[in-house]
Amino acid sequence: MGFGKYDPQQIEDKWQERWTESRCFEVEVDASRPKYYVLEMFPYPSGKIHMGHVRNYSIGDVVARYKRMRGFNVLHPMGWDAFGLPAENAAIKNKTHPAAWTYANIADMRTQLKRLGYSYDWRRELATCRPEYYKWEQQFFLRLLEKGLVYRKNSPVNWCEGCNTVLANEQVEEGKCWRCDGEVEQKQLEQWFLKITAYAEDLIDDLKLLDGCWPERVITMQQNWIGKSVGAQLKFQFKGADEYIEVFTTRPDTLCGATFMSLAAEHPLVEKLIKGRPEAEKVRAFCRDVANMDRIKRGAEDLEKEGVFTGAYCVNPLTGRDMPIHVANFVLMGYGTGAVMAVPAHDQRDFEFARKYDLPMQVVIQPKGETLDISTMTQAYADPGVLANSGQFDGQDNSAAKGAIIDFLAQNNLAKPTVNYRLRDWGVSRQRFWGAPIPVVHCEKCGTVPVPDAQLPVRLPEDAQVREDGRSPLPMLESFVNTACPKCGGPAKRETDTMDTFMESSWYFMRYTSARKEDGPFDAEALKYWMPVDQYIGGIEHAILHLLYSRFYVKALRDCGYTELSEPFQNLLTQGMVLKDGAKMSKSKGNVVDPNSMIGRYGADATRLFILFASPPEKDLEWSDAGIEGAYRFLNRVWRLAEELADAGALKPIGPVASLSDLGGELAGPARDLRRKEHDTVRRVTRDMENKFQFNTVIAALMELVNEMYSLKDGLKGTPQGAAVLSSALSTVLTLLSPVTPHLCEELWGCMGHKEHLATLSWPGYDESALVLDEIELVVQVNGKVRGRLMVPADADQEAVRQFAMTHENVLRNLEGKSIRKLIVVPGKLVNVVAG
């Protein structure tokens, strides 16, 4: 007899085949059933899956399998984020084509994912580099263009020399390229932008809908990134001219303290102001220096505040005083209007600047119970207070004065309430080849003309030869560039920039709902049924990038009539990194653990088990070779347990949490103990599954049950009732463990004589009455310290508990010479004797 050695490879191949044959993970819209859409961030097809993928997809697979067992119609798809720079680099290196490299990688990675036994509906697989996919993206681009949400403008942009392309603001991290880590420079270029700023308020506001469903830190990061600030736009008249300069301020209450004006070096009015003045040359030189500084140095916190007087003045609309106009190196052209009213007494930057250049200062906010004196101040006072030196507004609370001053100035059209955002529009054109072509042509006569829908997709020429220098071959590719203007029919040139790859990942989750549809991007019914994604899972590195773009994109598509949805991802789980020796795995550190070799050695089940057991999903996980050994050992333990029961003739086709009647009546002793543990395990595992997907404690609970079975099996396997109880417990182990290690569980489940697949079984419930204990361990404390434990009847009342406690020798010893003041009884748990 015997099952033979636990052979993961053989079992895993077998069950992967069976699942495919039975098509049990393929789903369709079914309005009669509740749906659940679980999605993991799709991978870039780099060629190899890494442990981060394994973790991400294992978490997702447990969720999918669990929800399926809970009766949900579960959509769980997989695909490929297939456009991107590495394909071009690889193509140059290996003298191949990006498409060939990408498709080969997809094939490899698909095989690797299949080896891990993930329960995907593979029919929905998509690759974003296929024209059938990006055709719709081009269509969206045109709709957004029509709506005015896409525009083209010549502006300074982030240029990465390493990648030979521009980057969006979100893709620059500490002055470096998010992908290649190369220095990012500023360049003036004609670029396509998506008007994400039009949705700034929506994006902030709808974060409320995600409260409690998304990790707080992701929500805060998005809030920070969007950077909303409420204030007013104020107009200052130039001295001796009927012209005005506008500033944005969050502190209109401090207007009377505004003693000078600071402009950004790039401010268009600078040249106008200095024209013909003696200061002109000096100011120009200063502006040139500032503008030529690199981004990082200019943005540095410790940059010395410097400036230069333009010779011009404007007038404070409340005080009527002259305000000298300066150019200052810390004023940014990109925020607000590029001009700042300087209130040195109440703004630290202005304070430092004024002290340095000996400019006038005026206190206009006095804190309660204190009087500030400008001559003794060592820093600006930016906190709340009461207005002073502000004429008719004196004595008002500063928060109330904000509105009052805006209202007052608004009468003369000198102020209006304004909200400013830090968020900038999303630059989406890339000077790269391996991306979706932007569907417009440039005609000498008609200008920029959108490609008509009927001509979509604008195909990326897959036969184009990549260039050695890494630059896009498209501009030189005449067969691509030269075309006819859709409007006038005359000769025209195609746009050769391609779209940012984040454009593809901003809607793929919607395409999965009808991935094969040919006559439109989405099937309306499927989209409505499946969306939103109920549980999205991925790395924290996309807290801003992908997650912000997707939120925006869905709102924009909503406003184009494609969907009614506002938020794509109902719940978000950001999994922690997989570390080795305390550091992120990387080739350069030489600490990479290859999932394939782990699967080869221990099997997919053990790999999944370890990665889910070692740490809760959100936390970083330290890879441990000894740890995966332990996981493998546990699976062997389960295997041998089943084998031993089979050999003893004690393995019965009894389902999980069998009823007492199925077990042949009332139980006593070890049989009852085991059944209690079994039911309690169902309780704990279900609770931990539901509560934040705490798979590590789910697995720990199942290990405990298996340990209990080991210690009780010898006394139980000899009797029919004992065998039944053991079999029920084993069924429970296999059922509850099946989302984690599905292959092994299916195999042993079959060995038990069960007919249906575990994958399609329902999640078990537990019987409250099975948890009842006759006796409990009573902990006795004296003054809060544990002094004894004893077994007492579970239903003992207060008085009985007191009596029992007083029989305990050690308790009595600790009470010697003391009188009992109070007795606190926590039913079923402990008693605390307060004595003194």
Place this chain on the structure above:
RNA sequence: GCCGGGGUGGCGAAGCUGGUAAACGCGGCGGACUUAAAAUCCGCUACCGGGAACGGUUCGCGGGUUCAAGUCCCGCCCCCGGCACCA
């Protein structure tokens, strides 16, 4: 500076509504089996003292509330992440 997360054995970690701190795993130690080793099974393992019974100490630090605090409140230290001259 602002915001968010975290600090528990030798290690990864548990700890529910305030009620036995350290479940589960790794590592270590001891035993059984074996000619031997591996594998497996059983036991011990927070720290200090003690042969043991038992006692003391312990959840970053210091206070507080409470019969009782890892858990609640106040102050502080350290680590990780995000934003940062944003007017």
